Amino acid sequence: MRETAHNGEVGNEMIERLPYGLWTHPDGTEILFNRGYRAIWRRGPEGTAEPTKQVFMGEGCAERWFRDDATLNPRRTGEGITHALLVLGLFVSGADVRHRLLPRS
Numbered sequence: 001m002r003e004t005a006h007n008g009e010v011g012n013e014m015i016e017r018l019p020y021g022l023w024t025h026p027d028g029t030e031i032l033f034n035r036g037y038r039a040i041w042r043r044g045p046e047g048t049a050e051p052t053k054q055v056f057m058g059e060g061c062a063e064r065w066f067r068d069d070a071t072l073n074p075r076r077t078g079e080g081i082t083h084a085l086l087v088l089g090l091f092v093s094g095a096d097v098r099h100r101l102l103p104r105s
Contacts, residue, residue, distance in 0.1 A: 016040075018084035019091070021065040022101060023057055031057075032091055035069075041091055049092045064101040 017040060019032040028045035031052070042052040057063070066087050067073075073080050083100075090097050 019087050024062045026060040047094045
């Protein structure tokens with residue numbers, strides 16, 4: 001069931017758990033971050049994913065996004081929630097999520 005605020009939008013607590021983008025470190029470590037640019041999941045080069053709250057953005061780290069708020073905003077569309085949950089599930093299961101990133105501009 002969707003967590004909704006009184007106005008029908010998805011609540012902040014859920015949004016904070018959904019991936020917005022990916023930081024990739026030179027050593028292969030990948031970090032999912034939320035819309036607030038806070039780290040939410042970490043996966044090391046060995047492929048094991050774990051929840052995290054540490055900040056991992058650093059020297060040589062690439063930053064890419066899975067969505068923009070104009071097209072897949074999970075606060076406003078079920079499609080946005082579905083997309084974010086799919087990315088999260090793939091990441092946690094060890095699958096490559098880079099094909100879900102927005103094209104580079």
